[in-house]
Amino acid sequence: MAGAERGRPRDPGNDAAILDAALDLLIERGAGGTSIEGVAQRAGVAKLTVYRRWRTREDLLMAALEHARDPDLQGPPSAGGSLEEVIGHVAALLSRPRFRALMARVIGASVDHPKLVTAYTERHLRPRLEALAEVARQAVADGQLPPGTDPGVLEDVLAGSIGFVLLRGEEEVTAAEVERRLRALLGYVGYEPPG
């Protein structure tokens, strides 16, 4: 982008504040209710500061989804970990109203802004799903999952749990309940917890 050449060097603090504000507004109002003007106002920067960096609302929201740094919204851990750690992390994540709202807004935007879903799944979720495949391989090696289990199995378990919480509507979903669901799904696959 030519923005940095046309004016002052970009302030990385501004970028982070803008992306945080965009994510907040997406969660509160949905993609249709989020404007570049609204994001600039929320971030406390000039409208032009946002436009210099992201030309369209869609570009801005895609960047916000890709770089979402709020720890409460982080997908499955990107580093290695045990299956038990993944269960704990995903149960906590999927029970958070803010995360459920984010998922609902992203999926809800898929008719008018399908690129947002792609940005979220391919740029934010994909690296984390690849880490999950590594966790599954390790669980097979450790005898916690049956030999020959497809390393993509945790992706399926995650998709099932996301479908489960998103179809709950008004009801609150507790971490304990998501964990029971995750363990039921993993039970189908033949998961044997350690110890």
Place this chain on the structure above:
Amino acid sequence: MAGAERGRPRDPGNDAAILDAALDLLIERGAGGTSIEGVAQRAGVAKLTVYRRWRTREDLLMAALEHARDPDLQGPPSAGGSLEEVIGHVAALLSRPRFRALMARVIGASVDHPKLVTAYTERHLRPRLEALAEVARQAVADGQLPPGTDPGVLEDVLAGSIGFVLLRGEEEVTAAEVERRLRALLGYVGYEPPG
């Protein structure tokens, strides 16, 4: 409701046209973009005809979701059937852009209108999920699913498949692809197709 007492008897043809129009607008524009005025116009009836029957946009959309009669949007078959029939039905359903859009709009509305999700899952999906439990019980009896399989297993498989298609974003999803996903999930559970 007092509507019928205050004026002419309700015309069931009007009701059906109004609910069809409400569902169409929900799919096209989302809950936030659907107004009682817009629905009346689309259905070709007076605004008051809609208001007499449904006081709020939310009431109207809940009724539209409950009574959705478009065969292209029908959830899993409500009558008995084999697991193979369910696979074929769900694969066709989940690959339809109109159904994916409906699900995206319903889930997308869950932040601002959580009652819509409840109406859809409890009134439209629930009876169909109960029929799926019957299909699972029959499959166990026929030796296609392992003894002791939880009859709710098909609900989990369905939730997983819905999560899968909704997170696809821009990509088209074919019925063959959904079917492969369904068979992979059923494979985890130990499904043995007949024949």
